[in-house]
Amino acid sequence: MSVLVDVIAGARPNFMKIAPILHAMRSRRDAGGPLRWRLVHTGQHYDPRMSGEFFDQLGIPAPDVNLEVGSGTQAEQTAGIMVGYETLLLQQRSACCLVVGDVTSTMACAITAQKLHVPVAHVEAGIRSGDWTMPEEINRLATDAVTNWFFTTSEHANANLRRAGVDEARLFFVGNTMIDTLLANMARLRAPDVVQQHGLQSGGYFVTTLHRPANVDSAESFGRLLRAIGDGCRGLPVVFPVHPRTAKTLRALPDFPANLLLVDPQPYLEFNWLVKHAKGVITDSGGITEETTVMGVPCLTLRDNTERPETVELGTNELIGTDPAKLAPALARLFDGQWKQGQVPPLWDGRTGERIVATLEQLLA
Ligand code: UD1
Numbered sequence: 023m024s025v026l027v028d029v030i031a032g033a034r035p036n037f038m039k040i041a042p043i044l045h046a047m048r049s050r051r052d053a054g055g056p057l058r059w060r061l062v063h064t065g066q067h068y069d070p071r072m073s074g075e076f077f078d079q080l081g082i083p084a085p086d087v088n089l090e091v092g093s094g095t096q097a098e099q100t101a102g103i104m105v106g107y108e109t110l111l112l113q114q115r116s117a118c119c120l121v122v123g124d125v126t127s128t129m130a131c132a133i134t135a136q137k138l139h140v141p142v143a144h145v146e147a148g149i150r151s152g153d154w155t156m157p158e159e160i161n162r163l164a165t166d167a168v169t170n171w172f173f174t175t176s177e178h179a180n181a182n183l184r185r186a187g188v189d190e191a192r193l194f195f196v197g198n199t200m201i202d203t204l205l206a207n208m209a210r211l212r213a214p215d216v217v218q219q220h221g222l223q224s225g226g227y228f229v230t231t232l233h234r235p236a237n238v239d240s241a242e243s244f245g246r247l248l249r250a251i252g253d254g255c256r257g258l259p260v261v262f263p264v265h266p267r268t269a270k271t272l273r274a275l276p277d278f279p280a281n282l283l284l285v286d287p288q289p290y291l292e293f294n295w296l297v298k299h300a301k302g303v304i305t306d307s308g309g310i311t312e313e314t315t316v317m318g319v320p321c322l323t324l325r326d327n328t329e330r331p332e333t334v335e336l337g338t339n340e341l342i343g344t345d346p347a348k349l350a351p352a353l354a355r356l357f358d359g360q361w362k363q364g365q366v367p368p369l370w371d372g373r374t375g376e377r378i379v380a381t382l383e384q385l386l387a
Contacts, residue, residue: 024058025386027143028116028135031085032066032103032127035200035309037076038290039122039145042202042375044082050379056387057379060116064103064127065090069266075289080203096126096157103130111138117386118143121165122199124329129161136168143385145199145378147172148179148188149329155236158308162329171385173378175312176332176367196377197369200309201316205372207291214292216285220259224299228255230282233265234306236344237324241274247324250346251304252279254353260304261296263288302356304349311339316370320361322352338364 031040047059063085067073077084089106091099103126111134119135121128122145132142144165151159166172172188174180175198183193216222230251238244251260261283264272288296297303297313302320308330314321315337322342333339338361342348355361
């Protein structure tokens with residue numbers, strides 16, 4: 023008898039997390055396993071550069087359903103996804119709703135499923151920044167409050183969940199599916215055009231990504247941050263793939279440092295090529311700090327907290343904060359060759375998707 027699992031994806035950071043799970047599901051099915059899946063794209067990210075290109079490059083099949091929620095406020099997106107997903111579940115129930123990460127789609131589908139008594143599996147459960155001003159933290163808390171099965175990336179996540187009263191039978195420390203995708207694609211990474219156009223040399227440029235509302239929504243402080251990045255990198259080129267949210271503020275700035283190379287959001291293989299060969303990465307993303315840790319590339323995070331402390335304790339990441347003045351001294355240490363080497367956290371070994379699917383088979387079959 024086959025068992026239907028909904029695999030939910032909505033926004034860019036979800037796509038690299040679902041890819042290895044879908045690949046593992048396909049292998050187990052081909053080997054006679056009982057699990058079947060329905061890939062539900064909520065449509066939170068819809069531009070080809072934020073969505074379709076990732077499906078193509080990572081070999082993710084076309085979604086079975088697209089809820090086409092599009093852009094909106096937090097509540098508009100949440101409500102749209104809930105209505106769309108509820109309609110789908112009422113038409114055809116699934117045996118499990120599998121959500122990944124911490125975006126609005128993750129939370130909205132988890133709550134919708136649980137209210138219809140469809141059990142929820144959360145991949146990347148239990149991570150916490152403690153910062154309630156970030157929508158992702160609210161999404162994490164709300165999702166884990168209605169999760170049946172917690173798949174975790176780190177001992178920190180396990181400890182957070184145990185503290186919240188989650189019992190061991192529902193806790194599965196499996197590793198990191200984002201790193202499965204990175205390791206599976208390491209040999210396929212390829213240089214984007216900007217490398218040739220600007221003659222970028224390995225170790226001779228930086229990469230920056232910024233999209234958190236706290237950093238990019240005010241033109242004045244965003245301008246200050248960009249000047250600090252431009253100066254701190256001492257004239258070396260800084261490749262800056264611009265997220266659509268960031269582009270809006272960027273258009274309002276009178277100017278920006280000449281060594282910043284603005285490019286469109288990059289596809290997966292090109293972006294990680296840039297990271298792998300960079301002297302360092304300056305970011306406010308969480309996921310990128312995991313990838314730099316595995317690639318051993320210095321990472322400076324422009325946030326005051328992180329939900330991924332293992333990237334700081336074990337990896338190459340350092341929390342710089344949001345004060346632009348903190349950047350120059352940190353970059354000076356990097357230029358002096360004093361950045362830590364770092365090591366890869368336990369179970370970030372490329373096999374996480376397989377472990378998740380094997381566990382789901384036992385839970386659901
Ligand atoms: C979302 C996630 C964030 C993740 C980020 C990665 C939440 C709460 N946040 O933030 O955790 O790190 O994605 O990219 O879920 N837009 C486009 N084209 C698109 C998608 C969005 O132009 O394909 C525009 C929207 O109009 C909006 C802005 O980008 O103005 C933000 O999009 P949204 O999905 O609301 O949140 P992100 O900031 O992308």
